[in-house]
Amino acid sequence: MKVLGVSYGYHDSSAALVVDGRLVTAAAEERFTRQKHDAQFPQFAIEHCLKEGGLTAADVDRVVFHEDPHAKFSRVLATALAPFPASRLEFVQSMKAWLGRKLWSLDTLAARTGVAPEKVRYLGHHFSHAVQAFMGSGFDESAILIVDAVGDWACTALYKGRWENGRPIVERLFELGFPNSLGLVYSAFTAYCGFSPNDSECSTMALAAFGRPTYVDEVRKIVRAVDDGTYLVDQSHFHFANFYKGPWTQKFVDLFGPPRRPGHKLPFSSFGPAGEIDADSQRLADAAYAIQVVLEERVLALAQRLHREVPSKNLCYAGGVSLNCVANARLVREGPFQNVHIPPDPGDGGTCVGTALYVDAAEGSATPDATRYGPYVGSRHDIAREVPMLDHVKPEHVRRYLKRGLANERDFTIRHNTFTEESSLIDEVSKRIAEGQIVGWFQGRGELGPRALGHRSILIRPDDVALARRLSRDVKDRAAFRPYALAMSTDAAPRLLDVPLEKLGGLRWMQVAAHVREEMRDRVRAGLHVDGSTRPQVCGPEDDPRFHALLEAYGRRSGLASLINTSFNPSGYPIVQSPVEAIVMFLRTGMDALVLGETVVWKHG
Amino acid sequence: MLRDFLERTRVRFAVRFRWTSRPVVAEAVRGFSATEADGVWHLQRGMARLTDDRQRAIMLTHCLEEECHAEAFALTYGEYADRPLTPAAYERRDLYPPDAPPWKTFAFVHVGEEEATSRFRYLAEALDDGPLKRVLSDVVRDEEGHIDLTRRMLVRLGASDEQVTRELVRVRLVRAWEAWMRNGRQIIDHVATAMLSGLYFLLGPLVARTARRRLEDPLVRYDNNAVKSLTP
Numbered sequence A: 001m002k003v004l005g006v007s008y009g010y011h012d013s014s015a016a017l018v019v020d021g022r023l024v025t026a027a028a029e030e031r032f033t034r035q036k037h038d039a040q041f042p043q044f045a046i047e048h049c050l051k052e053g054g055l056t057a058a059d060v061d062r063v064v065f066h067e068d069p070h071a072k073f074s075r076v077l078a079t080a081l082a083p084f085p086a087s088r089l090e091f092v093q094s095m096k097a098w099l100g101r102k103l104w105s106l107d108t109l110a111a112r113t114g115v116a117p118e119k120v121r122y123l124g125h126h127f128s129h130a131v132q133a134f135m136g137s138g139f140d141e142s143a144i145l146i147v148d149a150v151g152d153w154a155c156t157a158l159y160k161g162r163w164e165n166g167r168p169i170v171e172r173l174f175e176l177g178f179p180n181s182l183g184l185v186y187s188a189f190t191a192y193c194g195f196s197p198n199d200s201e202c203s204t205m206a207l208a209a210f211g212r213p214t215y216v217d218e219v220r221k222i223v224r225a226v227d228d229g230t231y232l233v234d235q236s237h238f239h240f241a242n243f244y245k246g247p248w249t250q251k252f253v254d255l256f257g258p259p260r261r262p263g264h265k266l267p268f269s270s271f272g273p274a275g276e277i278d279a280d281s282q283r284l285a286d287a288a289y290a291i292q293v294v295l296e297e298r299v300l301a302l303a304q305r306l307h308r309e310v311p312s313k314n315l316c317y318a319g320g321v322s323l324n325c326v327a328n329a330r331l332v333r334e335g336p337f338q339n340v341h342i343p344p345d346p347g348d349g350g351t352c353v354g355t356a357l358y359v360d361a362a363e364g365s366a367t368p369d370a371t372r373y374g375p376y377v378g379s380r381h382d383i384a385r386e387v388p389m390l391d392h393v394k395p396e397h398v399r400r401y402l403k404r405g406l407a408n409e410r411d412f413t414i415r416h417n418t419f420t421e422e423s424s425l426i427d428e429v430s431k432r433i434a435e436g437q438i439v440g441w442f443q444g445r446g447e448l449g450p451r452a453l454g455h456r457s458i459l460i461r462p463d464d465v466a467l468a469r470r471l472s473r474d475v476k477d478r479a480a481f482r483p484y485a486l487a488m489s490t491d492a493a494p495r496l497l498d499v500p501l502e503k504l505g506g507l508r509w510m511q512v513a514a515h516v517r518e519e520m521r522d523r524v525r526a527g528l529h530v531d532g533s534t535r536p537q538v539c540g541p542e543d544d545p546r547f548h549a550l551l552e553a554y555g556r557r558s559g560l561a562s563l564i565n566t567s568f569n570p571s572g573y574p575i576v577q578s579p580v581e582a583i584v585m586f587l588r589t590g591m592d593a594l595v596l597g598e599t600v601v602w603k604h605g
Numbered sequence B: 001m002l003r004d005f006l007e008r009t010r011v012r013f014a015v016r017f018r019w020t021s022r023p024v025v026a027e028a029v030r031g032f033s034a035t036e037a038d039g040v041w042h043l044q045r046g047m048a049r050l051t052d053d054r055q056r057a058i059m060l061t062h063c064l065e066e067e068c069h070a071e072a073f074a075l076t077y078g079e080y081a082d083r084p085l086t087p088a089a090y091e092r093r094d095l096y097p098p099d100a101p102p103w104k105t106f107a108f109v110h111v112g113e114e115e116a117t118s119r120f121r122y123l124a125e126a127l128d129d130g131p132l133k134r135v136l137s138d139v140v141r142d143e144e145g146h147i148d149l150t151r152r153m154l155v156r157l158g159a160s161d162e163q164v165t166r167e168l169v170r171v172r173l174v175r176a177w178e179a180w181m182r183n184g185r186q187i188i189d190h191v192a193t194a195m196l197s198g199l200y201f202l203l204g205p206l207v208a209r210t211a212r213r214r215l216e217d218p219l220v221r222y223d224n225n226a227v228k229s230l231t232p
Helices: A029-033 A043-053 A069-081 A088-100 A102-113 A125-134 A182-192 A201-208 A216-222 A250-256 A279-309 A325-334 A348-362 A387-392 A395-400 A422-434 A465-476 A518-527 A545-558 A579-588 B002-018 B022-047 B053-080 B103-126 B131-156 B161-216
Strands: A002-007 A014-019 A022-028 A062-065 A120-122 A141-147 A154-164 A167-177 A223-225 A231-233 A314-318 A339-341 A413-418 A439-442 A456-460 A486-489 A537-539 A562-567 A593-596 A599-604
Touching: A002 A043, A002 A102, A002 A348, A014 A043, A014 A348, A022 A029, A022 A043, A022 A348, A029 A043, A062 A102, A062 A348, A069 A088, A069 A102, A069 B161, A088 A102, A088 B161, A102 A120, A125 A141, A125 A154, A125 A167, A125 A314, A125 A348, A141 A279, A154 A182, A154 A279, A167 A279, A167 A348, A182 A201, A182 A231, A182 A250, A182 A279, A201 A279, A201 A325, A216 A223, A216 A279, A223 A279, A231 A279, A279 A314, A279 A325, A314 A325, A325 A339, A387 A413, A387 A599, A387 B053, A395 A413, A395 B053, A422 A439, A422 A545, A422 A593, A422 A599, A439 A579, A456 A465, A465 A518, A465 A562, A486 A545, A518 A562, A537 A545, A545 A562, A579 A593, A579 B022, A579 B053, B002 B103, B022 B053, B022 B103, B022 B131, B053 B131, B103 B131, B103 B161, B131 B161
Parallel strands: A002 A062, A062 A120, A141 A314, A314 A339, A439 A593, A486 A537
Antiparallel strands: A002 A014, A014 A022, A141 A154, A154 A167, A223 A231, A413 A599, A439 A456, A456 A562, A486 A562, A593 A599
């Protein structure tokens, strides 16, 4: 059976192809359109899936959509009408989008893919997340926890899943409805701290590390715990229905003070003290701290309630909130489950994978797949084609268009060398990293999900804070309070992390934060947050042989097989997809070298 | 000439009467940044269809330049905005089918450059001194070079003068038609706003109470957890 999974309409449109139980490919539309979190119909992602599978639309047996547009419409309608007569603008805006486009998503899907309407299937939004979490977990049975902003009506949901006679069974236990949403509350605090909601929640999480417990009790009252392990949100602090008024009410401002001013620079640094902290900045950090702590408590309580209902060893966890690696760490550390699985892309963008796997298995595939899939399922490119072009690029032209703030008087030529021996390539790259170069690393198929995991990465040595500051300033435009993450080989992980590798289980793709051992912190200082934690990618030869070899080669030079691994993207753009995008970023920014497959490109001089 | 006069008047009118607050200017600047980024996207799609490495290198440099402009506008946005820059949401589509000759893409790029350059020039003229005027002046200087470059690319990629002239006319007509359609959609949008506002005041009193009660119930009571089919 050939199943195309599709998600689109709110954010992170994407498509996935499953053939006879096997995930062939999955990719986010943003990687093709260069628009972060692109919500448009995933035309290019679908074309990519069909091309990768060698299929035409006529060959596809099922197209699966990740939500029920009619159920979602009923929620949107109720939300727009409930504040009557104060919600005319919201009603008009919502209805234009829904009556004009979104309500007909399923018909659009059939028409634009060219697949017959009788082949189109759809699932409720949280059910999609549930099967996304369970399919590909590798578990025979599991409890399933879904926490996100909002789907159709639900915001948080509990399920249990099992395999029975070779078919997956996923059953609902409980759903908490809109507007009681941990995800929306966290996004409101994100906007309050001056970051883009639905995009920069990671900044709120990073800022929380600098906060103090000033507001925790207040936020506990706002997101009130209920005896059954769930929670209720005090709506008097938010405008979830009247979105034109902004996400928070005056009562919220009275409690926490005014939101962050435009242009207000936060004076925190993940590398340690960065100067005097003004009262406004500290107040914002305290608010971030409070929502982070309360989010962790509520997720933990939900997990405990779920465990009482489903006393399994296993937990599958998805939804946008499961991207919060600090909360995930607490769930792993203090939660009642022995094994926790979070898919590579647990947000809306990854639902296309789970739903395609589920429909394939549920509707009669002869070979349903219960095994775990990895993140390297994106698009692949002909790298060799791009290299000869570099001989014709004139450095004086490049120097005219460097990233803003980068000194353009440096005279350089662009050189490249293609290695036929894998070991020579790895040796050359590890040498450059050890010398303190900023290296772009572009290999094979792109990653599924928001994290670069050694296929579209920028790498530097982890002990050089000045180098990390240069990376933030000259390449990434990254705020100083946001920490970098560490990639490490499986052998290096027990030396570095103070959490046993078996406790992390399959969470090796930066899904959880972990503290680095006190005695090792100086050796990886540039990859740590201010509290000594990092988001580890633990890479073995079975995960990615070439990246693992690079880590090991660097380990032989430095004594520790670990590198800073950050995503290969300019600020405000998604992770690069094609070699040309990688070359453009390499040329414009302060990167020193770029590795495209077997070719090393560098700025000489 | 007439077209230039109308465009210049339109831009002056917009600056004088519509760009009256910083958020409005910020939104326009966000649009400029997105337009430049859109140009990079089209250039890269066009590049993928070229086989000559020298030509591809020229287009790569062109991409660097457009990306530089997108960045300059994004930074300028910060001078006017009261909220963080959110990603653009253009509907991307290829300008030509895959089997069309590669030079046709650059016909579209060429006309786009021409139109953007004149709009930016008129804006720079109409604006008072400030960060946006400075950025626009820089961008116009670069873009004027692009117009020649893309015109030359059309010929280098194998199009005859006659083909170029014919295609440029066609592209201008297509873009004029799209602009006309955009205006039409705006009119429809105003009509829709009026109709939906009427519907709101008709429907609201009848169902607001039910909607409120529904939102007050914390539980989702119906089970929407099954695979459903579009057709019965």
